[in-house]
Amino acid sequence: MSVSIAHIALFYFFNSDASGTELQWKNGIIASHSTMFLIFLITGLSVIIIRKRGLINKPYARAIPHFMFLFFLLIGTIITGIDQLITNAITPFMIVCFFTAMVLIIPPLISALYYLLAYTFFYFVITHFQPFQDVLLSNYVNGLTSVAIAWFLSMILWRNFVYRFRNDRLVRQQQTALQDQNNELSRIANELREVNKSRIRLFSIISHDLRGPLANLNSLMKLVQNDDITEPEFKELLPELASQTLLTSELLDNLLNWSKNNLNGISCHPKAFAIHDITSDIIRLYESQTGLKGLVISNDTDPQHMAYADPGMISLVLRNLISNAIKFSEKNGKISVYSKIKGLVAEISVEDSGIGIEPERITSLFGDDQFSTQGTAGEKGTGLGLLLCREFVERNGGSIGVQSTPDKGSRFWFTVPTAT
Known part of the structure; x- marks a missing residue:
């Protein structure tokens, strides 16, 4: 121009x-x-x-x-x-x-x-x-x-x-x-760091929590072997020993399932089952623990409610939620397990009158970071159970949540598809 x-x-x-x-x-x-x-x-x-x-x-x-x-x-x-x-x-x-x-x-x-x-x-x-x-x-x-x-x-x-x-x-x-490869490698490296951090913490908790019950069992066996304890005294210790053994067994079950789940070794096999029947079996499993604390646990699930999910996974979820309810309930408290049908899903709740949960801790209950809180009678755990509960519920197409008020109790709930 x-x-x-x-x-x-x-x-x-x-x-x-x-x-x-x-x-x-x-x-x-x-x-x-x-x-x-x-x-x-x-x-x-x-x-x-x-x-x-x-x-x-x-x-x-x-x-x-x-x-x-x-x-x-x-x-x-x-x-x-x-x-x-x-x-x-x-x-x-x-x-x-x-x-x-x-x-x-x-x-x-x-x-x-x-x-x-x-x-x-x-x-x-x-x-x-x-x-x-x-x-x-x-x-x-x-x-x-x-x-x-x-x-x-x-x-x-x-x-x-x-x-x-x-x-x-x-x-x-x-x-x-x-750049995409570097981003993917960075993501994998961060995930590996988090996994290693979680595993190190988890195994330190497990080693600590397993050592106590096994040491008590070993001491008791030595006392019996050396005739340093009478039969009435032995019988008196049996309920506590059974409780610790159950807790140890529960810990090992959670650890085994967590390991399989993280190694993609667990597959979901859904089928129809009655919620009331599986709940009754789990309540009977914890009779000795509820008896030691004087707790009343009731199965208020509807016998007609049928779920379509993996029975083994849902059983583990219920066991963990009921075990936690027992762990954080005061003596002579009450625990109720009940179910509701909401559209195409069944909602199963485990409600207790225990010590409740602080609001700031609720958001991290189902997270990947494991932490453990002692129960009202000094019961221990790894904090692994709720992580497994979330993973197993989600694998079965459901969701999990909690409502809690400090000093008034908690209600843990999860959903599973209903059997049509």
């Missing part, structure tokens, strides 16, 4: 006394550059609007480079024809041919067609403006040479552009793939 303005100003304000052929040449140059200025202005504004509105991929947007390519060749040919009025040179045509060769967006086959059309137009324009046959022949040859050189230059630049574009795209793809 600045070149066109400079030409217009130069030819308008200088050589004002021109006449005849020179005046015709001057007016032609001013008109052609004015046309060029207007086309540049309109095209520039169009490109700005297209970019702002995100219309780059529209057909008319993709046509702009082709239009400008042809327009350059056309206007260069016209200016060359006008110049023939005072000179034999075809410099403007040569300039536009070499300039358009640098428009890398036009493929070689299409640019060859455009150059052929431009030369055809050039041939007729030169014939119209140049009266001397010897000069015409020279211009024909020079014009054809310019077009041929421009096209070969265009083809070379296009091939280099495509090669560089493909290389850049390949590099970007490789960089993206490497």
Whole structure:
């Protein structure tokens, strides 16, 4: 645009006394550059609007480079024809041919067609403006040479552009793939660190919690072996020994199931079963523990309620929830297990009148971080049970939650699909 303005100003304000052929040449140059200025202005504004509105991929947007390519060749040919009025040179045509060769967006086959059309137009324009046959022949040859050189230059630049574009795209793809791999490796490394941290903590808790009951059992066996304890005393210790043995067995069951689950060794095998029956079996399992604390535990589940889930997994969930209810209930407390049907799922609740849970701890109960709290009678655990409960319930297509008030008790609930 600045070149066109400079030409217009130069030819308008200088050589004002021109006449005849020179005046015709001057007016032609001013008109052609004015046309060029207007086309540049309109095209520039169009490109700005297209970019702002995100219309780059529209057909008319993709046509702009082709239009400008042809327009350059056309206007260069016209200016060359006008110049023939005072000179034999075809410099403007040569300039536009070499300039358009640098428009890398036009493929070689299409640019060859455009150059052929431009030369055809050039041939007729030169014939119209140049009266001397010897000069015409020279211009024909020079014009054809310019077009041929421009096209070969265009083809070379296009091939280099495509090669560089493909290389850049390949590099970007490789960089993206490497970044994705690095992100995945970082994620796996973080998961491994968390798993190792959890396992180290878990095994330290397990080793501590297993040592006590086994040491008590070993001491008792030595006392019996050495006749240091009487039979009435032994019988008196049996309930406590049975309770510790049950807790140890429960701990080992949870550990085994957790290990299998984390190694993808547990598969879910759902089938229909009665919620009331499985609850009754688990309550009988904990009769000695509830007796030691004087707890009343009732099975208020509906005998008609049927679940469709893996009985072994749901049994482990109920065992953990009932065991926790016993663990955190005061003496002579009450525990109730009941069920409700809600649409296509059965909701099973274990409610106690125990010490409850602080609100800030509820959000972390079912998390991956294991922590253990002693029960009202000093019972111990690993904190692994609720994590297993969540994983097993979710594997069976259910959800788990808790409602609790400190010093008033807790209600743990979970859902399983009903048997239709």
